[in-house]
Amino acid sequence: ELRHWVTELPTTPEPLSKDTHVQQLKMRHRDLEEQVQRLQELLRIREEIADEQGxxxxxxxxxxxxxxxxxxxxxxxxxxxxQKRDEQQHLLLQAYDELEKAYEELEHRTEEQEQSLQQQLLALEDRWKQQQLQQQxxxxxxxxxxxxxxxALQQLxxxxxxxxDQLHQQQNDSKVKELQGSQLRQHLLYKQPRELRYWVCDVLGPDAVPDKQLRLRLKEAEKQLNEQV
Incomplete structure (x- = not known):
């Protein structure tokens, strides 16, 4: 640019005045300051970018x-x-083994208890059958x-x-009254069994027994007969 500017100068340049020369220098200085500012701004931007990137x-x-x-x-x-899962799995396996062993023992005990209960049940059943047979x-x-x-009572x-009936058929009223007398009645009461005594007393009536002690004995015989029945 300087060469081009020099070539374009007139062959006989006009001398520059001092003011013009100072003004040109100031302008040149201002341009340089602006360039320096721009360069500083660019450098600052680059530093900021570098800082931001860093x-x-x-x-x-x-x-x-x-x-x-x-x-x-x-x-x-x-x-x-x-590790915890492995430990838990190991504990679970141990617990499962122990549970399996306990189940086997329980099953064995259950079988023994069942056999014992069956034996007891059979014994109770036999005892119940014997009691039923004895009661029967x-x-x-x-x-x-x-x-x-x-x-025996019916026969008597x-x-x-x-x-x-034979006495009624064979004998008259006087002989029947004699049959109801105390001697023949006491003879039948003491010679026949106690059931017959009760029946005779019932047939002849309580008034037909004059003896008070005999009536008491008849009542006692009646009480014993009721207990037996």
Whole structure:
């Protein structure tokens, strides 16, 4: 540019005045100051950019370091969890083995108890059958005794009724009254069984027994007969 400017100058340049020369120098100085300011501004911008990039890099590095620490902490947590899970699994296996053994022992004991209960049940059933059989035999014996007593009473009743019927047919009223006398009645009461005495007293009536002691004996015989029935 200087060469081009020199070539364009007139061959006989006009001498510059002092003021013009000073003004040109000032303008040149101002231009240089502006360039310096622009360069300083560019440098400042570059420094700010560099600082920002450095800070961003530091932040990224810090974040990466934090992520690394977090990852390491998570890894340690996972290892602890895995170890804890392994321990729990081991404890569960031990508990399962113990439970299986306890179940086997309980099953064995249950079988023994069941056999013992079955034996006790069979023994109780046999005892109950024996008691039932004894009670049945006792009832049959009582029934036979009652049937025998009833048959004996019925036979005595028939005999006495036949005897009275015969006396009614064979004898007249005077002989019947004599039959109701105290001597023959006492003879029958003392010679026949106690059931017959009760029946004779019932047939002849309580007034037909003049003896007070005899009436008491008849009542006692009636009481015993009721207890037997």
């Amino acid at each position: 800070q961003a890099a530091q932040r990224k590095l810090h974040d990466a370091h934090e992520h690394l620490q977090q990852a390491s902490a998570r890894e340690q947590d996972l290892r602890r969890q895995v 035999l006792h009832r049959e014996e009582e029934l036979q005794d009652r049937q025998g007593q009833r048959q 009743e028939r005999q006495l009724q036949d005897r009275i």
